[in-house]
Amino acid sequence: MKKTKGKFVIFAHSGTYDKLHQTATIALTAAAMGSEVYIVLFFWALKKFYSGQLDHSDFPVEYQSWSHKITQLMKEKKVPPISEMFREARGIGAKVIVCSAGLEYMDIDKTSQNTGKDSLIDDVWGLPQVLTIAEGAETVLYI
């Protein structure tokens, strides 16, 4: 299959701070490098987006002992919040897509912050459309 140069798709599954931070920085960088970027939210990433806690610093259980120290260092080094990086990524063309089935089975409060003018979501798609977009992408990540 011919790959589309610069198309960059991230399947975001995890909702913990470390992995969402990676999703945000990689998406933001890829968009700044001129790639056509899609971030598709499933499961815990989707839940976190709608929770109003996107910038909450929660680490996986095995790394809990590092949580306070790393959070403190990130503040000291002025690392931007995850929500700000997603906003900036969208500002330079990245698209944040929600899995339509996930909206139903992840017990999402659809009236929460991700509706209206402050939304960080661009569209709601099902898997057939997601897979169509991912087809031929130069880079596909599952985080």
Next chain:
Amino acid sequence: MADTIKVDQTLDCKGLLCPMPVIRTKQAIDKMAVGQVLEMISTDPGSVADMMAWSKRTGHELLEHRQGNGLFQFYIRKTK
């Protein structure tokens, strides 16, 4: 050579960690006119390799970079 480059805008990225110098550069370049030159100043040692990769990928011309006293200076011409 940098002394002879006419700089149209200077972007201070001192203290910013990767990938923010590249992100701020992209945002600044987007607002400039084709042919104008951006001077970006960073303290992130990774920004030398990063700016080379960014200019190669985006097609904007990295005219020169230099470093000293913990600072990295880049001169980028907007090409499109």
